[in-house]
Every structure is written in structure tokens, then in C-alpha cells.
Amino acid sequence: VRPQLAKEKIEGCHICTLVTPGEPQVILGKDKAFTFDYVFDMDSQQDSLYGNCTEKLIEGCFEGYNATIFAYGQTGSGKTYTMGTGFDVNITDEELGIIPRAVSHLFRGIEERRQAATEQGRPVPEFKINAQFLELYNEEVLDLFDSTREVKKSNIKIHEDANGGIYTVGVTTRTVSSEAE
Structure with missing residues (x-):
């Protein structure tokens, strides 16, 4: 659940979601419950979401696996915020979404593997x-x-x-x- 936008706060929009504590479930309105693999409420940090849902997929790339991150939802539900594709100039490191974090993770992992190979006298891997x-x-x-x-x-x-x-x-x-x- 993405945080409210400044415009939504100014307009006095009501929050219509409730995350069931300790459960991966969201309640919309008064009675529509939906269960997912993971649920992150408005106060969740982007690094927590990345660590729980994406980090292992990127590490799997170094083992030869493909990874796909797929965001799905209606307009305004937070896909752009979560994926980090809004490219807001004023974004803080804490607000970075999945894509910039994954790209950074991938290239950091490549450099670490190249450096380790050099230090150990092994052929430097190609990526x-x-x-x-x-x-x-x-x-x-x-x-x-x-x-x-x-x-x-x-x-x-x-x-x-x-x-x-x-x-x-x-x-x-x-x-x-x-x-x-």
C-alpha cells in the first residue's frame, strides 16, 4: 500500500485499506479481504520490500537464473512508486524502488565477483x-x-x-x- 500523495492529503482523502497485522492480507473498505504472498503497509520502507521480495531473485541471476519482477494493479495503486520508475529528481535513497535497487545490486554483485576472481588468481568472469x-x-x-x-x-x-x-x-x-x- 503506497503512502498517500501530498495532493491526496490536501484533498482530505480517506485511507480505505487496512493491513491485517501479522498476515499478508489487505482489507478494502469494510469487508473485502485479499490475501497475497506479501503485504506491505504505507509505513513500510522500500528497502524492506526489496529485501523480502526481490533480493533473492537478483542473487539467483548470479547462479544463472532469469528473474522477472511484475507489478500489477489498478491506476493509482502504487506500481510506479514500488517499482521506482517515477524518476523523481528529488527522491531520497530510502524512497528508491525495486528497479533502481535491483540494477545497483546487479552491478555491485558483478564488480564483487570480478574483484574476488582477480584477488584469487582465477579468470575474471564475463557478464x-x-x-x-x-x-x-x-x-x-x-x-x-x-x-x-x-x-x-x-x-x-x-x-x-x-x-x-x-x-x-x-x-x-x-x-x-x-x-x-
Whole structure:
């Protein structure tokens, strides 16, 4: 549950969610309860969310596993806040969302592994990182790396392979070699 926006506070908006203490459950209004793997209330810190839900996935990348972080919810529910894609200039380190934390974690882990190999006289491992940045909005998949997306309709397709893996067609893939990229 994201914190209220300044505008919402000024307008006197009421908080309509209640997190069941000790349970991964949210109650909307008076009686609609929803249970999830994790629930974080408004006073939860972004680092706590990252540590509980994402950190192990990024560590798994160093073991050769793919990781996908998927945010789902209605407009205004906090996806941008949680993922950290608002790119607010005035954001504090404590407010950083999942994506900037994951990118930092990934490149810090790469550097640690390269340094450890050098110190131990082992061959320095090579890493190749490809990034795609997608948004599903009103039933359309948007390629956020495609600068022409405002001009043309998206032709991105999402498919499932014979092994149950998901892959995309028509998405911009960028090879990146630094956190800044």
C-alpha cells in the first residue's frame, strides 16, 4: 500500500485499506479481504520490500537464473512508486524502488565477483546484461525503450514456448554495461 500523495492529503482523502497485522492480507473498505504472498503497509520502507521480495531473485541471476519482477494493479495503486520508475529528481535513497535497487545490486554483485576472481588468481568472469523495459497499459504492451512509441501502435507480442517459458517479439533489447546505462 503506497503512502498517500501530498495532493491526496490536501484533498482530505480517506485511507480505505487496512493491513491485517501479522498476515499478508489487505482489507478494502469494510469487508473485502485479499490475501497475497506479501503485504506491505504505507509505513513500510522500500528497502524492506526489496529485501523480502526481490533480493533473492537478483542473487539467483548470479547462479544463472532469469528473474522477472511484475507489478500489477489498478491506476493509482502504487506500481510506479514500488517499482521506482517515477524518476523523481528529488527522491531520497530510502524512497528508491525495486528497479533502481535491483540494477545497483546487479552491478555491485558483478564488480564483487570480478574483484574476488582477480584477488584469487582465477579468470575474471564475463557478464552480459540485456534489458527490456515494458509496460502493459490498457491491454497494450508498450516498449518504454522505443522512442517512437507515441507515433506508432505497438506490435509487441508475448508468447509461451514449449517449456512454458515466456518470451517477447518486437521489443527493444539493450545491452548495458553499467548501472548508469
